[in-house]
Amino acid sequence: MELVWDDRMGAYDFGRDHPFQIRYRAEAAHAIEAERRAAGREDASAPVAPAEDVVLARFHTDEYRAFVRAMAAKPGRGLLDGGDTPSFPGCDVAAARIVGGTVLALETVASGARRRAFAPGGGLHHAHPDRASGFCIFNDAAIAIATALRPGGPYRKVAYVDMDAHHGDGVMYGFYGDGRVLDIDVHQDGRTLFPGTGAVGETGSGDGAGLKVNLPLPPGAGDGSIGPLIRRVAVPLLREFRPELLVVQHGVDGHAADPLAALEYSDGAYADVLGQLVGVAEELGGVPMLVTGGGGYDRDAVARVFTSAARILEHGPPHVGAVVAEEPWVETTTRSLERELGRTFPPGE
Ligand SMILES: [Zn+2]
Numbered sequence: 559m560e561l562v563w564d565d566r567m568g569a570y571d572f573g574r575d576h577p578f579q580i581r582y583r584a585e586a587a588h589a590i591e592a593e594r595r596a597a598g599r600e601d602a603s604a605p606v607a608p609a610e611d612v613v614l615a616r617f618h619t620d621e622y623r624a625f626v627r628a629m630a631a632k633p634g635r636g637l638l639d640g641g642d643t644p645s646f647p648g649c650d651v652a653a654a655r656i657v658g659g660t661v662l663a664l665e666t667v668a669s670g671a672r673r674r675a676f677a678p679g680g681g682l683h684h685a686h687p688d689r690a691s692g693f694c695i696f697n698d699a700a701i702a703i704a705t706a707l708r709p710g711g712p713y714r715k716v717a718y719v720d721m722d723a724h725h726g727d728g729v730m731y732g733f734y735g736d737g738r739v740l741d742i743d744v745h746q747d748g749r750t751l752f753p754g755t756g757a758v759g760e761t762g763s764g765d766g767a768g769l770k771v772n773l774p775l776p777p778g779a780g781d782g783s784i785g786p787l788i789r790r791v792a793v794p795l796l797r798e799f800r801p802e803l804l805v806v807q808h809g810v811d812g813h814a815a816d817p818l819a820a821l822e823y824s825d826g827a828y829a830d831v832l833g834q835l836v837g838v839a840e841e842l843g844g845v846p847m848l849v850t851g852g853g854g855y856d857r858d859a860v861a862r863v864f865t866s867a868a869r870i871l872e873h874g875p876p877h878v879g880a881v882v883a884e885e886p887w888v889e890t891t892t893r894s895l896e897r898e899l900g901r902t903f904p905p906g907e
Contacts, residue, residue, distance in 0.1 A: 722809025
């Protein structure tokens with residue numbers, strides 16, 4: 559597992575009063591590095607350069623990139639969207655460095671240097687081609703997918719699994735009609751949480767029809783929802799699609815300690831989900847995995863869950879998982895999805 563972190567990513571800073579704190583990711587990255595050093599691993603993270611404009615242009619429009627540059631050149635704070643995402647001096651470079659990290663993680667797995675890479679600074683899944691949204695200036699996950707699939711790029715089929723509490727709208731709409739991208743997104747129901755999208759009925763269009771899979775959950779869903787849904791729906795879809803690359807947005811804001819969302823997952827639920835994804839990637843012949851960070855607004859939960867994720871990516875899933883009772887909405891959500899996709903997801907193996 560390659561850890562991609564550079565302390566200069568700390569410049570992605572909206573201020574101490576803002577819920578998104580890049581320092582939580584920094585602290586998690588430092589904890590992972592310390593654990594690896596203690597285990598005798600000497601390979602520190604490589605320096606991460608800001609992504610070049612030509613890379614950002616794989617997902618973002620010329621007008622939007624110029625707007626971010628113009629806002630970044632102004633003194634003091636401004637706003638890049640309706641209110642959630644401030645601009646600050648140098649925000650263009652800071653955001654481009656986050657993208658640089660996720661793209662470096664992609665290059666690390668694409669080169670075969672590592673099977674799995676973790677970029678905890680990334681996962682800024684709300685940014686759209688032409689606008690900032692939800693604390694996300696540039697969409698590193700979408701740019702990495704576009705980079706993987708570009709003409710002459712390393713991959714032809716990419717699966718994206720988004721476990722952030724919020725729907726990954728920037729990524730999903732960015733590839734809504736793209737048949738090369740399977741997008742599976744488990745999130746808190748858009749009727750109860752930003753950004754409001756990600757209904758079961760949003761299943762893709764054109765070549766992408768049936769390949770965008772939304773699993774909205776009610777507030778309070780808990781561990782008995784996400785793990786069972788991944789087992790019942792995501793794993794079979796991944797087996798059928800057989801991606802050449804698996805991108806995972808590992809947002810931690812579904813955690814019970816998180817102040818912004820209400821999904822009430824425990825640390826164990828995250829380990830279960832990532833463990834299942836590592837398991838299916840291995841079963842499919844060692845599909846390379848690029849894992850990003852994402853949301854996560856409780857400092858301790860971010861540190862614990864990210865260090866646990868790094869262990870799973872390094873050593874594989876823990877062998878003993880907690881057995882949790884399945885919540886009733888696993889069945890309800892699966893049934894709705896079955897109707898939308900015109901297929902079944904039978905329970906059990
Ligand atoms: Zn989120």
